[in-house]
Amino acid sequence: MQPLKMLNNVQKARLLHSLLIQEIPEFLGYLNELTETVLNDKERIKSEWNDQMINPDFWFELAEQVQKVMAKYPKQLYKSTNVFADQLFDGYTAIFTIHGLTQYVALSKNTDPKFKPAVELLFT
Template identity: 80%
Template sequence: MQPLKMLNNVQKARLLHSLFTNEIPEFLGYLNELTETVLNDKERIAAEWKDQMFDAGLWFELAAEVQRVMAKYSKDLYKSSAVFADQLFGGFMAIFTAHALVQYTALGRNTDPKFKPAVELLFG
């Protein structure tokens, strides 16, 4: 195994999925809720947007892309760490899904107490 600092987002997500398969269904449910919220509340989010690295339009595109991936690979995202990681953490999509992971644990939605430190270690 490579040193942690050498892993990319896809490799980190694959590791997280492999270690915490029991947590993935709940996270994917939260991820779906988050995309719905983002896409249904565009006006408010755009008005409050303060991120300097990219505009709200990119955030909406990422949320829509996450929804498309979740619809296309719905069963495989739960079962396969490779599909989960490759589809949700590749490229720019990792911005949205890593944010969702951090929010999921910050809100205390995780059931496994070891999941939050793992997310912080890998994506914090």
């Protein structure tokens, strides 16, 4: 196994999924809610947007991409480590997914107490 600092987002997501698979359905449910919230509240989000690195329209595109992946692979995202990691944590899509993941643990939505430290170790 490579050192942690050498792993990319897809590899980190595979590790998270394989170690704590029982938490993945709850996270995916939260991620789905997050995409719907973002896409249903565009005007408010645009008016409050203050991120200089990302344009709000790009954020909405990322939310749409995540939503499409979740609709296309509903069961595979839970069951397959590779589908979960490759579809949600590769490329720009990872920006939205990692945001959702960090929000999920910051809001204490996780049920497994080991999930939060794992997310913090891998993605922050």
